[in-house]
Amino acid sequence: MIVVILTDIGVLIAEIGNACEKWGFFQVINHGVPLEKLERLEVTVDPDDLKPTQLINCWPQSPPEFKEDAQEYARDLEKLAFKLLELIALSLGLAADRLNGYFKDHASFVRLNYYPSCPSPQLVLGLNRHKDAGALTILAQDVVGGLQVRRKSDGEWVSVRPNPGAFIVNVGDIVQVWSNDKYESVEHRVMVNSEKERLSIPFFFHPAHYIMVKPLEETIDDETPPPKYNEYNWGVYFATKRKNNFKKLPVENIQVAHFKIV
Ligand SMILES: O=C(O)CCC(=O)C(=O)O
Numbered sequence: 001m002i003v004v005i006l007t008d009i010g011v012l013i014a015e016i017g018n019a020c021e022k023w024g025f026f027q028v029i030n031h032g033v034p035l036e037k038l039e040r041l042e043v044t045v046d047p048d049d050l051k052p053t054q055l056i057n058c059w060p061q062s063p064p065e066f067k068e069d070a071q072e073y074a075r076d077l078e079k080l081a082f083k084l085l086e087l088i089a090l091s092l093g094l095a096a097d098r099l100n101g102y103f104k105d106h107a108s109f110v111r112l113n114y115y116p117s118c119p120s121p122q123l124v125l126g127l128n129r130h131k132d133a134g135a136l137t138i139l140a141q142d143v144v145g146g147l148q149v150r151r152k153s154d155g156e157w158v159s160v161r162p163n164p165g166a167f168i169v170n171v172g173d174i175v176q177v178w179s180n181d182k183y184e185s186v187e188h189r190v191m192v193n194s195e196k197e198r199l200s201i202p203f204f205f206h207p208a209h210y211i212m213v214k215p216l217e218e219t220i221d222d223e224t225p226p227p228k229y230n231e232y233n234w235g236v237y238f239a240t241k242r243k244n245n246f247k248k249l250p251v252e253n254i255q256v257a258h259f260k261i262v
């Protein structure tokens with residue numbers, strides 16, 4: 001996978017654009033988020049404290065500093081997300097702050113994914129194949145590994161080697177629609193490990209619920225194809241998707257493809 005070093009701005013913009021077009025995924029280092037903040041979350045978290053109801057309704061009681069550590073981490077990741085958003089805007093030939101307004105009341109969140117080890121890893125998946133619905137996902141993973149990304153060139157599943165200190169970034173469905181398919185939201189999944197449990201911490205960078213999503217006018221000109229998507233409301237889309245996620249449905253869960261102009 002392409003590793004992007006956040007240093008020289010011109011090179012950086014070109015590399016990010018290239019990675020978004022070819023893979024939909026890239027890793028960043030020199031990102032400015034102190035690693036000890038991430039380690040604090042990884043080390044202190046006890047999987048028994050991560051029952052879904054507790055995550056939704058209240059903060060785990062122990063360790064007592066968890067809430068503050070998690071909030072501080074989210075603030076750091078928010079800063080990084082805005083930096084990446086601006087670089088992505090620049091790589092699309094837009095003004096750096098072109099997309100910032102959509103995130104004025106952004107509804108981003110951090111999730112802790114815990115994958116217990118499993119003696120028959122070939123029989124189960126940690127997380128089924130999916131695309132992320134939001135704008136960007138910035139993922140920290142521990143050293144165990146298991147994330148696989150669908151390579152665009154041949155559709156093969158490729159394992160992402162853990163790179164301590166790097167974040168894995170992928171563009172979600174919203175960037176796909178904004179860029180009128182220039183940057184695609186790529187499928188990924190998680191394999192489980194037979195011996196080791198795994199923790200991953202994604203930060204989902206989501207715009208305000210009320211925004212309408214459609215291809216940006218700037219991505220449509222005489223040389224590019226006409227808009228490929230009808231406009232949709234992000235909040236309604238996300239709520240519908242979330243309600244139906246992980247359920248066996250008679251029809252496919254909502255996807256941006258359903259807004260595609262055919
Ligand atoms: O755990 C991982 O490596 C990926 C998690 C993921 O794709 C997600 O939470 O959407």
Ligand SMILES: [Fe+2]
Binds near residue numbers: 130
């Ligand atoms: Fe994901």
